[in-house]
Amino acid sequence: xxxxxxxxxxxxxxxxxxxxxxxxxxxxxxxxxxxxxxxxxxxxxxxxxxxxxxxxxxxxxxxxxxxxxxxxxxxxxxxxxxxxxxxxxxxxxxxxxxxxxxxxxxxxxxxxxxxxxxxxxxxxxxxxxxxxxxxxxxxxxxxxxxxxxxxxxxxxxxxxxxxxxxxxxxxxxxxxxxxxxxxxxxxxxxxxxxxxxxxxxxxxxxxxxxxxxxxxxxxxxxxxxxxxxxxxxxxxxxxxxxxxxxxxxxxxxxx
Amino acid sequence: xxxxxxxxxxxxxxxxxxxxxxxxxxxxxxxxxxxxxxxxxxxxxxxxxxxxxxxxxxxxxxxxxxxxxxxxxxxxxxxxxxxxxxxxxxxxxxxxxxxxxxxxxxxxxxxxxxxxxxxxxxxxxxxxxxxxxxxxxxxxxxxxxxxxxxxxxxxxxxxxxxxxxxxxxxxxxxxxxxxxxxxxxxxxxxxxxxxxxxxxxxxxxxxxxxxxxxxxxxxxxxxxxxxxxxxxxxxxxxxxxxxxxxxxxxxxxxxxxxxxxxx
Numbered sequence: 001x002x003x004x005x006x007x008x009x010x011x012x013x014x015x016x017x018x019x020x021x022x023x024x025x026x027x028x029x030x031x032x033x034x035x036x037x038x039x040x041x042x043x044x045x046x047x048x049x050x051x052x053x054x055x056x057x058x059x060x061x062x063x064x065x066x067x068x069x070x071x072x073x074x075x076x077x078x079x080x081x082x083x084x085x086x087x088x089x090x091x092x093x094x095x096x097x098x099x100x101x102x103x104x105x106x107x108x109x110x111x112x113x114x115x116x117x118x119x120x121x122x123x124x125x126x127x128x129x130x131x132x133x134x135x136x137x138x139x140x141x142x143x144x145x146x147x148x149x150x151x152x153x154x155x156x157x158x159x160x161x162x163x164x165x166x167x168x169x170x171x172x173x174x175x176x177x178x179x180x181x182x183x184x185x186x187x188x189x190x191x192x193x194x195x196x197x198x199x200x201x202x203x204x205x206x207x208x209x210x211x212x213x214x215x216x217x218x219x220x221x222x223x224x225x226x227x228x229x230x231x232x233x234x235x236x237x238x239x240x241x242x243x244x245x246x247x248x249x250x251x252x253x254x255x
Numbered sequence: 256x257x258x259x260x261x262x263x264x265x266x267x268x269x270x271x272x273x274x275x276x277x278x279x280x281x282x283x284x285x286x287x288x289x290x291x292x293x294x295x296x297x298x299x300x301x302x303x304x305x306x307x308x309x310x311x312x313x314x315x316x317x318x319x320x321x322x323x324x325x326x327x328x329x330x331x332x333x334x335x336x337x338x339x340x341x342x343x344x345x346x347x348x349x350x351x352x353x354x355x356x357x358x359x360x361x362x363x364x365x366x367x368x369x370x371x372x373x374x375x376x377x378x379x380x381x382x383x384x385x386x387x388x389x390x391x392x393x394x395x396x397x398x399x400x401x402x403x404x405x406x407x408x409x410x411x412x413x414x415x416x417x418x419x420x421x422x423x424x425x426x427x428x429x430x431x432x433x434x435x436x437x438x439x440x441x442x443x444x445x446x447x448x449x450x451x452x453x454x455x456x457x458x459x460x461x462x463x464x465x466x467x468x469x470x471x472x473x474x475x476x477x478x479x480x481x482x483x484x485x486x487x488x489x490x491x492x493x494x495x496x497x498x499x500x501x502x503x504x505x506x507x508x509x510x511x512x513x514x515x516x517x518x
Contacts, residue, residue, distance in 0.1 A: 154358060154360055157325055160351060161351060162351070162376035162424070162428055163351045163353075165348045
């Protein structure tokens with residue numbers, strides 16, 4: 001909030017320019033659609049609203065659950081990553097590199113078709129949420145590590161010199177300072193996870209994207225189904241990424 | 256008596272049966288190819304005020320950071336309050352707690368108010384109840400002239416105030432020795448005096464102090480013994496009058512001439 005005012009107020013010129021851009025983009029889209037002579041029928045979307053709501057709920061649930069698992073795995077991964085022992089650091093490095101080096105889609109396929117059947121497990125939602133969590137955990141681990149490392153070494157030294165143990169120095173001095181700095185990137189990570197959760201549709205989870213596909217298949221209303229889908233994702237991600245940007249402004253300047 | 260490192264050891268031994276509070280025995284520290292401290296021998300008696308001087312990069316900071324284990328020795332042995340710490344070993348936290356340290360750049364905890372900066376270690380290391388820790392912290396703040404700043408954030412303080420809080424924070428642990436690593440070097444000139452004044456009072460109270468500084472006036476007035484370092488070695492040491500008025504070593508003479516002409 002202290003730093004909020006800086007980039008908030010737009011000048012009249014900037015507002016006018018932005019309105020012009022929106023008008024141009026909207027007009028171009030409108031023209032393109034008009035030329036197709038497409039007959040809109042939004043009633044199918046309205047009739048389908050309960051399914052969209054259920055899909056939205058599941059998408060949020062899976063993303064939140066995945067993020068929670070990701071935070072736990074990320075915290076552990078980060079602690080391993082800053083360990084004094086090389087072998088321990090290597091375990092964390094392996095996890096981070098394997099997960100970040102492969103597409104989420106491939107990880108989901110492996111989780112659903114290779115891992116889950118061997119475990120005799122047939123709960124796609126749980127598998128999907130766990131896979132999202134493992135995926136997010138690798139990124140969260142790196143965000144947390146960067147947060148810890150952004151705190152100058154003098155803070156740890158001052159804590160140690162006072163007689164605090166390394167764990168106390170982390171818990172009482174470095175951790176709390178790092179936490180404030182990682183809130184914006186963690187919010188950003190959650191926004192990504194919400195979008196990435198759309199991939200869960202391929203393993204038969206009836207989240208938002210899957211619902212839109214079903215509507216499209218049954219009604220053959222491609223535009224209505226998928227434009228609504230995009231709008232619903234935006235409805236979640238846009239406020240969150242604005243929040244992340246706000247937090248970033250608030251926390252970054254030399255704090 | 257002011258000849259070389261072993262002579263410094265002799266000063267401690269001559270004081271009688273009391274064991275030294277700190278002893279460095281043949282301690283070396285390397286950073287890659289650079290030998291920051293080269294086979295240093297030093298003994299510090301209880302109540303002694305030691306000032307370490309020397310050109311920048313001569314290993315002064317590393318020397319005092321070896322005392323509380325912020326740097327771990329590659330060779331030799333550090334003895335702290337009767338406990339021996341071998342090369343490649345860190346002292347246990349309980350031993351560090353007896354050893355207050357003040358840094359050039361303060362390193363106050365920016366997420367804690369001034370009072371909480373002072374009470375953090377007493378509460379979590381000494382297990383003092385909050386009320387008792389706070390009462391003692393307020394006393395210390397008054398002693399460094401900052402009684403009104405208990406509720407302030409570190410970011411709201413001037414450099415001189417920050418350093419006085421840092422001194423109070425170290426004293427809150429009731430250490431047996433205080434280490435000062437260039438405590439006034441990062442301060443605007445007009446704030447140096449207030450910090451030196453607090454240190455002078457501390458010295459008068461009988462605290463054992465090791466001070467790395469470029470403040471020759473302070474060294475002359477407060478030090479029992481001045482140690483001159485150059486290129487990682489303790490070149491010579493002795494009482495300030497002898498060291499400053501009749502420099503026993505040509506390199507000390509050259510160093511003093513340089514800083515005097517800089518003034």
